[in-house]
Amino acid sequence: MPSEASSHTEVTDATIADNEATIEQMKELKFNEKNLIIYTPPGVNEELSARFLSSFAFVTFKRRSPGLLKDLITFLQEREPEIIKECGDYAHFDLKRTIWSLELLRGEMINNDEFQVFRVKAPDTESWNKFLMNLSEDRRQWFSAVWMHAECYMYRRIWSIFQRSETLVNYDYFGDQKMSAARRVTPQMKDVLEATRKLARSKENFQQLLKLSAWGNRYDLSMTDAGPSAKIFRQISKYDKDLLADQSSDIWKDLTEACDPVYVDIVCDNAGFELFADLLLAEYIIESGLARRVRFHVKAIPWFISDVTHQDFLWLLGYFRKHCIPEFRAFGKRIQGYLRDRSFILCDKSYFWTSGHDCSQMKRVQPCLYVYISEAALVIFKGDLNYRKLLGDINYISTAKFSDCLRGFQPTSVCALRVIKSDIYCGLPVCTVDWLTEDNPDWMISGEKAVIQVAIKHRLSSDFLV
Ligand SMILES: O=P(O)(O)OC[C@@]1(O)O[C@H](CO)[C@@H](O)[C@@H]1O
Numbered sequence: 001m002p003s004e005a006s007s008h009t010e011v012t013d014a015t016i017a018d019n020e021a022t023i024e025q026m027k028e029l030k031f032n033e034k035n036l037i038i039y040t041p042p043g044v045n046e047e048l049s050a051r052f053l054s055s056f057a058f059v060t061f062k063r064r065s066p067g068l069l070k071d072l073i074t075f076l077q078e079r080e081p082e083i084i085k086e087c088g089d090y091a092h093f094d095l096k097r098t099i100w101s102l103e104l105l106r107g108e109m110i111n112n113d114e115f116q117v118f119r120v121k122a123p124d125t126e127s128w129n130k131f132l133m134n135l136s137e138d139r140r141q142w143f144s145a146v147w148m149h150a151e152c153y154m155y156r157r158i159w160s161i162f163q164r165s166e167t168l169v170n171y172d173y174f175g176d177q178k179m180s181a182a183r184r185v186t187p188q189m190k191d192v193l194e195a196t197r198k199l200a201r202s203k204e205n206f207q208q209l210l211k212l213s214a215w216g217n218r219y220d221l222s223m224t225d226a227g228p229s230a231k232i233f234r235q236i237s238k239y240d241k242d243l244l245a246d247q248s249s250d251i252w253k254d255l256t257e258a259c260d261p262v263y264v265d266i267v268c269d270n271a272g273f274e275l276f277a278d279l280l281l282a283e284y285i286i287e288s289g290l291a292r293r294v295r296f297h298v299k300a301i302p303w304f305i306s307d308v309t310h311q312d313f314l315w316l317l318g319y320f321r322k323h324c325i326p327e328f329r330a331f332g333k334r335i336q337g338y339l340r341d342r343s344f345i346l347c348d349k350s351y352f353w354t355s356g357h358d359c360s361q362m363k364r365v366q367p368c369l370y371v372y373i374s375e376a377a378l379v380i381f382k383g384d385l386n387y388r389k390l391l392g393d394i395n396y397i398s399t400a401k402f403s404d405c406l407r408g409f410q411p412t413s414v415c416a417l418r419v420i421k422s423d424i425y426c427g428l429p430v431c432t433v434d435w436l437t438e439d440n441p442d443w444m445i446s447g448e449k450a451v452i453q454v455a456i457k458h459r460l461s462s463d464f465l466v
Pocket residue numbers: 060151217220222223269270304382383384385386388421422
């Protein structure tokens with residue numbers, strides 16, 4: 001029987017906890033009222049936004065992104081000695097100002113301040129500021145903007161903070177996480193490499209590698225630290241039940257009927273295992289004669305934590321080439337050979353992929369890129385953010401045709417290999433979303449389901465490019 005004093009303390013503690021919870025709730029209600037947060041979900045064809053209380057966008061700017069900024073600040077504080085060794089003694093002073101600026105950015109997000117134009121000179125500063133100035137007044141704050149606009153703005157703001165400092169201008173503040181993630185999945189990559197040697201040219205093998213590339217998208221550091229199972233390739237068909245749309249057969253048909261010279265473009269997403277799976281798919285496409293060339297589009301700046309930059313692509317290649325396991329060295333040597341004979345092209349930097357624009361704007365804002373991609377018979381968009389860029393973060397009805405949701409973006413046949421990590425979808429069978437949501441209201445952010453979709457563009461070899 002607790003003494004009177006201890007039971008009194010327990011009652012006081014419980015009362016304090018209740019009061020704190022109530023105060024927190026009052027604060028949230030006040031925030032929602034002040035910032036016109038909407039309690040109903042977005043309507044059909046409305047753009048995703050953190051202004052909708054029930055959206056993943058709201059959770060992102062209320063919890064996830066402030067947490068990400070806090071973690072980045074802690075990382076910089078803890079890694080100061082290593083960063084100074086890498087970037088020079090003056091980095092000590094630059095780090096202080098960088099951390100202070102990241103804390104200011106975090107405060108702006110929490111207070112739902114208006115987006116600021118970029119002052120630090122960079123190749124994309126002017127285009128980013130033009131983009132921001134073209135946003136309507138009521139779409140220039142964290143909790144009112146289109147989710148994709150605000151999220152891309154955040155990662156570009158982080159980069160601009162590092163661009164302001166002499167010593168940190170080339171420092172990849174997500175680099176350590178990307179390299180450790182790749183090292184962590186080395187055993188799985190070895191198993192997959194062994195399982196995918198000498199695959200004959202066949203529709204089934206192509207489909208298996210396409211699915212591996214799709215499921216490789218599950219491993220993105222802004223969502224999980226977990227890696228794939230070692231048996232992922234050998235058991236890839238086990239995941240077919242979680243493919244809500246699978247047009248891999250249509251993709252095979254389109255590619256095998258394409259006019260020479262056949263190029264396949266891959267708009268990459270995450271480094272590490274996903275990039276490894278993309279390289280395996282690309283190797284198969286070249287070795288089986290499905291295409292003459294595979295061209296990789298990567299990010300110009302550190303992006304969404306684990307997105308591939310040129311530095312990451314070349315680091316993984318070097319990691320394989322110098323590895324103690326002979327299979328990795330051989331794989332690295334082959335990739336090097338494809339780059340040398342131009343079967344693989346690591347495309348030059350394009351700041352379109354780290355802009356706020358969605359793909360339907362590419363023809364207008366980056367026509368050269370649109371024409372370049374038009375040369376390919378197929379362009380493969382990897383991942384969830386790229387899917388949102390294809391759909392413009394628009395809340396389509398889940399049964400809407402994938403090709404219709406591209407809103408005129410059709411430089412060539414457009415394929416999406418996407419693990420579903422956000423509340424936006426199209427091209428799904430009737431009632432799929434309802435059934436899954438009834439089962440688990442958070443299924444769409446779990447990474448348990450995926451789609452392989454394609455909008456075919458039938459082209460004669462003499463077609464105009466645009
Ligand atoms: O493009 P990826 O790496 O597959 O996913 C990007 C992502 O992690 O970021 C956004 C949420 O912050 C979502 O689009 C998705 O969850």
